[in-house]
Amino acid sequence: MNKLKFSYYPGCSLESTAKEYDQSIREVARILDVELMELDDWSCCGASSGHCTNHQLSLALPARNLALTEREGQDMAVACAACFLRFRQANHELCSSDSLRQDIEKVTGVSYKGSVEVKHLLDIFVREVGLEEVERKVEKPLGGLRLASYYGCYLVRPPEITQFDDPENPTLMDDLLNVLGAETVDWSHKVECCGGNLMLSRTDIVSKLVGDICQAASESGAVAIVTACPLCQANLDMRQPGAEKIPILHFSELLGLALGVEQQTVKSWLKRHINSPQEILKSQNLI
Amino acid sequence: MTIRLASDTGKETCDLPFAKEIKEKSQAHLERCYQCVACSSGCPVAFAMDFAPHQIIRMAQLGLRERVLDSATIWLCASCQTCATRCPNDIDIVKFMDTLRTIALRQGRTEKTDLPLFHATFLDGIRSRGRIHELTLILRYTLASGDIFKFRKLFGDMILGAKMFFKGKLVILPIKIKGLHEVRRIFQSTEKENRLEDE
Numbered sequence: 001m002n003k004l005k006f007s008y009y010p011g012c013s014l015e016s017t018a019k020e021y022d023q024s025i026r027e028v029a030r031i032l033d034v035e036l037m038e039l040d041d042w043s044c045c046g047a048s049s050g051h052c053t054n055h056q057l058s059l060a061l062p063a064r065n066l067a068l069t070e071r072e073g074q075d076m077a078v079a080c081a082a083c084f085l086r087f088r089q090a091n092h093e094l095c096s097s098d099s100l101r102q103d104i105e106k107v108t109g110v111s112y113k114g115s116v117e118v119k120h121l122l123d124i125f126v127r128e129v130g131l132e133e134v135e136r137k138v139e140k141p142l143g144g145l146r147l148a149s150y151y152g153c154y155l156v157r158p159p160e161i162t163q164f165d166d167p168e169n170p171t172l173m174d175d176l177l178n179v180l181g182a183e184t185v186d187w188s189h190k191v192e193c194c195g196g197n198l199m200l201s202r203t204d205i206v207s208k209l210v211g212d213i214c215q216a217a218s219e220s221g222a223v224a225i226v227t228a229c230p231l232c233q234a235n236l237d238m239r240q241p242g243a244e245k246i247p248i249l250h251f252s253e254l255l256g257l258a259l260g261v262e263q264q265t266v267k268s269w270l271k272r273h274i275n276s277p278q279e280i281l282k283s284q285n286l287i
Numbered sequence: 288m289t290i291r292l293a294s295d296t297g298k299e300t301c302d303l304p305f306a307k308e309i310k311e312k313s314q315a316h317l318e319r320c321y322q323c324v325a326c327s328s329g330c331p332v333a334f335a336m337d338f339a340p341h342q343i344i345r346m347a348q349l350g351l352r353e354r355v356l357d358s359a360t361i362w363l364c365a366s367c368q369t370c371a372t373r374c375p376n377d378i379d380i381v382k383f384m385d386t387l388r389t390i391a392l393r394q395g396r397t398e399k400t401d402l403p404l405f406h407a408t409f410l411d412g413i414r415s416r417g418r419i420h421e422l423t424l425i426l427r428y429t430l431a432s433g434d435i436f437k438f439r440k441l442f443g444d445m446i447l448g449a450k451m452f453f454k455g456k457l458v459i460l461p462i463k464i465k466g467l468h469e470v471r472r473i474f475q476s477t478e479k480e481n482r483l484e485d486e
Binding site: 012013015016017019041042043044046047048049050051052053054055056057060061064106107108109110153154157158159167191192193195196197198200201202203204205208209238271272273274 | 428456
């Protein structure tokens with residue numbers, strides 16, 4: 001089999017608040033033999049502020065990065081669910097209309113033929129590397145740790161654009177965590193919105209949404225929530241109301257832990273969380 | 288749920304060209320809406336909106352321009368896509384909301400919420416560096432929005448900010464990308480296009 005190779009688009013959050021997500025993804029990719037080459041000189045995808053205010057901008061900002069990726073001759077691996085949707089949406093629109101693509105080429109000044117496929121890293125590890133291969137490489141099974149897989153919005157919706165999994169009851173992350181030896185709970189809020197867009201501006205709304213999600217996870221018996229998006233992780237970790245907090249892990253941190261990444265490295269990721277996940281992992285003798 | 292279309296402010300004009308404009312720009316099939324309320328039932332932010340999503344759709348069909356463009360709803364919509372995914376008539380409600388936001392912004396109707404200010408601050412960040420520097424975004428938004436004077440919020444934010452800082456979550460120095468001129472070109476051309484479209 002040819003080695004899996006991608007242009008890696010980390011996105012802005014992974015340079016700062018979610019640095020541990022970036023570090024754990026690179027480590028896991030190395031172990032699973034996926035070559036991630038960071039896209040040289042990538043720029044922001046425009047996120048929600050782009051599509052909320054200017055349709056052309058919401059296509060042109062991703063188009064610049066898609067064109068850079070096309071020049072590398074590779075597909076794009078994205079870590080952030082919000083970036084993932086912006087790229088999939090732009091790619092879909094640009095590939096559906098030649099005249100729109102030409103208009104956007106005039107705006108960006110670079111040509112884009114539309115040959116790039118955009119994939120989320122969770123999808124790459126589960127579907128491209130394959131669960132069998134992951135299972136074969138597990139060194140430290142997660143010992144029945146009870147986890148709630150949280151997918152949020154942009155991995156699964158709109159399904160015709162993301163083509164990721166079932167939009168109401170996705171199971172891709174559950175399948176991965178089960179292979180790692182964890183037990184995932186069946187719960188009500190796996191695709192509910194955490195209000196990430198309103199994170200800075202409307203903390204009142206956000207803390208209600210986050211509170212409901214965290215409560216639902218706790219009530220289902222989970223000891224931690226697992227995410228595949230730096231914005232969901234940050235929002236759930238930082239905006240939890242009340243005294244009882246539930247830790248929020250990046251899927252790649254648990255994947256790294258199970259694949260036998262060195263303890264010191266794993267701890268260097270975990271200590272960056274606002275609500276420490278170390279206690280629950282220690283209680284299961286995982287760290 | 289009552290639909291408050293019989294106006295409490297007296298007679299309202301139905302601006303039908305406006306209704307047509309939204310339909311054309313968003314390419315959302317608004318005419319298919321039969322008010323089943325699936326969108327509003329699943330909307331996570333409906334509790335905080337002044338009008339629920341299905342009400343905004345009805346008002347847009349009727350061309351109630353002011354009410355639609357001045358609503359807080361169009362800005363509070365978190366673009367989570369739940370409504371559009373569940374709509375039995377396949378109405379692209381998110382594109383519809385995007386279109387309303389864009390029109391409201393061009394007409395300067397941005398008083399109802401701080402969201403337009405947030406978006407402007409965010410896009411400014413991209414324009415000046417090519418990428419978002421989170422610390423700059425947080426500080427600039429806190430200053431511009433006046434949140435710096437809301438002491439309870441500010442106090443909470445400062446505690447959180449300190450925690451983030453000590454956990455190494457805030458990178459102090461921003462970087463600039465090499466191809467910044469390309470990003471600036473994108474902003475210049477799309478802003479020009481936006482204005483042309485308006486004229």
